Amino acid sequence: xxxxxxxxxxxxxxxxxxxxxxxxxxxxxxxxxxxxxxxxxxxxxxxxxxxxxxxxxxxxxxxxxxxxxxxxxxxxxxxxxxxxxxxxxxxxxxxxxxxxxxxxxxxxxxxxxxxxxxxxxxxxxxxxxxxxxxxxxxxxxxxxxxxxxxxxxxxxxxxxxxxxxxxxxxxxxxxxxxxxxxxxxxxxxxxxxxxxxxxxxxxxxxxxxxxxxxxxxxxxxxxxxxxxxxxxxxxxxxxxxxxxxxxxxxxxxxx
Amino acid sequence: xxxxxxxxxxxxxxxxxxxxxxxxxxxxxxxxxxxxxxxxxxxxxxxxxxxxxxxxxxxxxxxxxxxxxxxxxxxxxxxxxxxxxxxxxxxxxxxxxxxxxxxxxxxxxxxxxxxxxxxxxxxxxxxxxxxxxxxxxxxxxxxxxxxxxxxxxxxxxxxxxxxxxxxxxxxxxxxxxxxxxxxxxxxxxxxxxxxxxxxxxxxxxxxxxxxxxxxxxxxxxxxxxxxxxxxxxxxxxxxxxxxxxxxxxxxxxxxxxxxxxxxxxxxxxxxxxxxxxxxxxxxxxxxxxxxxxxxxxxxxxxxxxxxxxxxxxxxxxxxxxxxxxx
Numbered sequence: 001x002x003x004x005x006x007x008x009x010x011x012x013x014x015x016x017x018x019x020x021x022x023x024x025x026x027x028x029x030x031x032x033x034x035x036x037x038x039x040x041x042x043x044x045x046x047x048x049x050x051x052x053x054x055x056x057x058x059x060x061x062x063x064x065x066x067x068x069x070x071x072x073x074x075x076x077x078x079x080x081x082x083x084x085x086x087x088x089x090x091x092x093x094x095x096x097x098x099x100x101x102x103x104x105x106x107x108x109x110x111x112x113x114x115x116x117x118x119x120x121x122x123x124x125x126x127x128x129x130x131x132x133x134x135x136x137x138x139x140x141x142x143x144x145x146x147x148x149x150x151x152x153x154x155x156x157x158x159x160x161x162x163x164x165x166x167x168x169x170x171x172x173x174x175x176x177x178x179x180x181x182x183x184x185x186x187x188x189x190x191x192x193x194x195x196x197x198x199x200x201x202x203x204x205x206x207x208x209x210x211x212x213x214x215x216x217x218x219x220x221x222x223x224x225x226x227x228x229x230x231x232x233x234x235x236x237x238x239x240x241x242x243x244x245x246x247x248x249x250x251x252x253x254x255x
Numbered sequence: 256x257x258x259x260x261x262x263x264x265x266x267x268x269x270x271x272x273x274x275x276x277x278x279x280x281x282x283x284x285x286x287x288x289x290x291x292x293x294x295x296x297x298x299x300x301x302x303x304x305x306x307x308x309x310x311x312x313x314x315x316x317x318x319x320x321x322x323x324x325x326x327x328x329x330x331x332x333x334x335x336x337x338x339x340x341x342x343x344x345x346x347x348x349x350x351x352x353x354x355x356x357x358x359x360x361x362x363x364x365x366x367x368x369x370x371x372x373x374x375x376x377x378x379x380x381x382x383x384x385x386x387x388x389x390x391x392x393x394x395x396x397x398x399x400x401x402x403x404x405x406x407x408x409x410x411x412x413x414x415x416x417x418x419x420x421x422x423x424x425x426x427x428x429x430x431x432x433x434x435x436x437x438x439x440x441x442x443x444x445x446x447x448x449x450x451x452x453x454x455x456x457x458x459x460x461x462x463x464x465x466x467x468x469x470x471x472x473x474x475x476x477x478x479x480x481x482x483x484x485x486x487x488x489x490x491x492x493x494x495x496x497x498x499x500x501x502x503x504x505x506x507x508x509x510x511x512x513x514x515x516x517x518x519x520x521x522x523x524x525x526x527x528x529x530x531x532x533x534x535x536x537x538x539x540x541x542x543x544x545x546x547x548x549x550x551x552x553x554x555x556x557x558x559x560x561x562x563x564x565x566x567x568x569x570x571x572x573x574x575x576x577x578x579x580x581x
Contacts, residue, residue, distance in 0.1 A: 005356075006355065089305070089333075089339045090340075093328045094355075
């Protein structure tokens with residue numbers, strides 16, 4: 001009971017902070033829209049359309065993945081802020097298991113990221129995509145699983161760093177490569193094999209692939225999904241489990 | 256209520272706590288004193304289950320702080336040296352968060368939060384964000400938070416650090432009242448010696464070892480009387496003379512000779528009359544806990560160069576980072 005309470009209150013705290021920080025909200029929504037319409041819009045003219053998807057439509061699942069990647073990592077990396085500003089101590093001396101702390105943090109990342117992804121998802125009619133009700137529900141479910149896995153991964157990352165100077169290191173050397181090696185901007189099947197190798201190791205790849213399945217299930221050509229939906233879901237579920245356990249382990253350590 | 260046995264904690268090559276022992280009785284105020292880097296915070300972190308001891312044992316309310324950490328955590332409240340409130344939440348939200356974390360029953364949760372806010376005089380500001388609070392208000396809120404789950408022991412690590420004198424005085428008044436009002440044992444650290452007068456028992460720690468313990472009065476008695484400070488035209492010669500004339504061992508610090516004398520009032524005119532060096536200035540002090548420290552270590556607690564203390568902190572931090580990664 002106390003553990004469930006703890007998870008609840010950790011999520012509630014993150015949610016309160018999230019809705020209070022207007023600038024974070026605006027920038028969280030603005031970034032994917034900039035990529036979608038400025039990068040996607042520009043590239044659409046370069047990439048020839050052969051009857052199927054436009055480039056802007058093709059990157060839509062990738063942009064949803066990006067929204068989740070950034071917000072879930074950001075949410076988990078806030079652990080470093082909590083360490084730096086002392087609040088983490090309040091949590092660590094409480095009579096709750098470290099595992100509950102990790103689950104609470106991962107669930108915060110999951111919920112906040114999915115809310116943001118849902119906002120971006122609502123832009124689908126502007127792109128000329130036709131997404132039905134059940135597809136939307138499916139997309140949100142995929143977002144929840146993906147966001148949990150990414151947030152848990154972020155917690156593992158955060159456990160290696162003590163100060164917020166490391167934030168830009170994480171952004172430049174982990175988050176950006178994860179984004180580019182995820183099939184978000186170009187189909188995995190068209191990548192050179194060395195990049196394909198890294199892309200296949202990236203949990204984000206499978207989340208984006210699942211979204212491709214759901215958003216344009218009928219696409220057949222180069223821009224279609226690269227793996228089966230079942231494989232996508234399994235990989236994400238396993239990644240979520242592995243990272244949350246690793247995160248729990250990382251927190252268990254005493255100095 | 257608290258028992259510490261041969262506690263040792265090493266960080267790499269540095270021994271931060273070097274075999275300390277002490278007991279703290281229920282519903283008393285225990286003062287843990289020492290300069291920066293003496294091992295106070297390390298000891299608190301072990302007692303609070305945040306750090307494992309290298310060897311030795313620590314118990315709170317009969318529970319081992321290392322092996323029974325969840326029992327211990329239920330019994331303790333902590334006010335850390337560095338503020339640990341969430342500044343983007345309101346005062347009330349911080350307290351409610353804490354009540355949830357410690358599993359306070361739903362039926363009592365709101366009432367306890369309200370009580371705590373009234374108790375620390377922050378009821379009127381309950382719904383303001385903590386980042387708008389002054390240093391003193393944040394401290395009081397932290398004390399209130401530490402008491403929400405009715406702990407048996409409340410730890411206060413340098414509670415007055417960075418507060419103005421007015422807030423410090425107010426906070427002490429409030430802390431002194433806690434054992435009676437909340438049936439709680441208080442374990443506090445400070446490096447302001449004068450603040451520890453409120454303690455029932457004091458232990459003084461320096462370089463990881465406890466060098467003295469007792470009630471404030473007992474400790475002051477060990478100084479052996481009043482302290483007389485002299486400024487003379489030639490301190491070195493004057494010290495020679497004093498040794499010969501009074502059979503006491505004077506010491507020098509900041510251009511002043513200081514001597515402990517049983518009856519300072521008699522000693523002052525005597526020394527001025529008999530000393531051949533010209534006495535430029537004289538002052539006398541009744542013993543304070545600062546003098547106790549000065550006598551035990553040969554230096555004042557506060558001018559223990561802050562840099563040296565910080566160095567040790569830095570080293571410990573660097574060590575912890577390395578071992579965290581490994």
